[in-house]
Amino acid sequence: MKTKTNDWTSVNPSDEEVSTTRQELDERMLVVRSQRGEKAAFGELVRRYMQRAYFTALGITGSGEAALDLSQDAFIRAYRAIKKFEPGRPFFAWYYQILRNLCFNYLRDRKRHAAPFSEIGESRLSQISDVLQRPDEALQRKEIQEAVWQAMNRLKPEEREILILREFEGYSYNDIAGMLTIPVGTVMSRLYYARKSLRDQLSDRLKDPV
Amino acid sequence: MIQKHEQFRLLMMKALDGELSPQEETEFQQFLQEKAFRREWLEFKQLKEVTQGMKFKYPPQEVWDSYWMNVYNRLERGLAWILLSIGAIIFLSYGLYQLFHVVVNGSELPLLLRVAIVALVIGTAILLVSVIREKLFVRKRDPYKEVQQ
Numbered sequence: 001m002k003t004k005t006n007d008w009t010s011v012n013p014s015d016e017e018v019s020t021t022r023q024e025l026d027e028r029m030l031v032v033r034s035q036r037g038e039k040a041a042f043g044e045l046v047r048r049y050m051q052r053a054y055f056t057a058l059g060i061t062g063s064g065e066a067a068l069d070l071s072q073d074a075f076i077r078a079y080r081a082i083k084k085f086e087p088g089r090p091f092f093a094w095y096y097q098i099l100r101n102l103c104f105n106y107l108r109d110r111k112r113h114a115a116p117f118s119e120i121g122e123s124r125l126s127q128i129s130d131v132l133q134r135p136d137e138a139l140q141r142k143e144i145q146e147a148v149w150q151a152m153n154r155l156k157p158e159e160r161e162i163l164i165l166r167e168f169e170g171y172s173y174n175d176i177a178g179m180l181t182i183p184v185g186t187v188m189s190r191l192y193y194a195r196k197s198l199r200d201q202l203s204d205r206l207k208d209p210v
Numbered sequence: 211m212i213q214k215h216e217q218f219r220l221l222m223m224k225a226l227d228g229e230l231s232p233q234e235e236t237e238f239q240q241f242l243q244e245k246a247f248r249r250e251w252l253e254f255k256q257l258k259e260v261t262q263g264m265k266f267k268y269p270p271q272e273v274w275d276s277y278w279m280n281v282y283n284r285l286e287r288g289l290a291w292i293l294l295s296i297g298a299i300i301f302l303s304y305g306l307y308q309l310f311h312v313v314v315n316g317s318e319l320p321l322l323l324r325v326a327i328v329a330l331v332i333g334t335a336i337l338l339v340s341v342i343r344e345k346l347f348v349r350k351r352d353p354y355k356e357v358q359q
Contacts, residue, residue, distance in 0.1 A: 039285070043278045050277045055266050064269065075281045076288065121266050145264055166227065167261045173229060188223040189216075195226075199257045206256055 031087045034079065042082070046075050049092050052169065053099055059164030060103040062153055064120055070106060074099035093178040100161065100180075107157055116146060144205060151201035159194035166191055218247050225251070226258050306331075 027048075033041035053074065058067035078085075078095045085094055152160050165171045165179070177184045199206075221238040224230045230238060241247045309331065313324045 039282065043282065046278045046281055050274065054269070054273075054277075058266055068269075068273065072277070072281050072284065076284055079281075079285060080288075121264055141263070144260060148260055148264065163261070167258075168264070168266060173227070185220065188220045191223050191227075192219045195223075195254055195257060198261075199253055202257070202260075206253075206260070 027091055028087045031082065031085060031091055034082050035085070035087070039079075042079050045091055049095065050075075052092065053095070056096070056164060056169055057099060057103050058120060059168050060100070060157065060161055061106055062120070066106055070102045071099060074102050077102075090178060093175075096179040097181070104157055116149065121145065121149065147202060147205050148198070151198055154201060155194060155197055158190070159197055162187070162190045163194050163198065217241075218250075222251055222254060226254060 027045070030041045030045050034045065050071065053071035054067050057071045057074075058064060061067055061070065074095060077098050081098075085091070152163065155163070162176065162180075165176050171179070173184045173187050176187045180187070182190075218238075218241045221230065221234055221241065224234060225238055242251060309327065312319065313327055
């Protein structure tokens, strides 16, 4: 939030804004240095985004091994193509284009055998029992999570992707729009249909809310 | 009506993800007065509660510790493979050229030996290509690749 005053010099950006701007400048520097061939600078970019990359790939492919392999492969391709990248743009959104292509190719080339959620996921909260049909807690929670994961694996890859980006990775609509190069309205619309498909698949598992 | 429903869907997504502005919140509450909209909202809210409670397992710290090193090694090896391939292509081409000379022009070699050399070279080449292709194909499509023995 900026303070509105008549004197332009006293417009105070918040700590968050300052931090974001610094991070952007820092990222720009790292990109420029990477373009000069400095592998250490690129290493910083990799360290900054490796977790995001891994978890997003994990959500799309459903395999830990593939997520690790594909996210690293995408970084290698990004490094080789970094001279074509415009330094002012967000690096991760650009990198994500490469990663998503690799993940979708992986899904196309290989009939998926996604790991069950119990192997790659866990509970964040203990509130899920409230929406279950039966009151048995931990087991019920595991069951419903497994069911959600199976249902997600039956969704179209694009539907699963947008759910992962929003629900698991917590990206904002603007971030997702940048990563998928679509308008924000389309992000919301895709999210609606993905959530609807998921809800339809789980209709027998969830209580009637009314 | 379609436009109204579309507007409701967009507001509902924002409401689920906590991105409603105060003005949109008022508009959304008005939509919820209608029974059909309210029902859909409750269904989506329920689903959100479930997915909110799920997250991916954090892999062991070693994965992150060695992550960049693996990328770096693969980057370096990429260059190494290119150089190795160029060298191998030149080397093999020269070898084949020499072999061709020996087989065609090497008058001191008996015909049977020349035929044997040609058969051996062609057979090895076919076998090599076939095995490499099979390995690559299996690696790409093996459904049990991730099953630990």
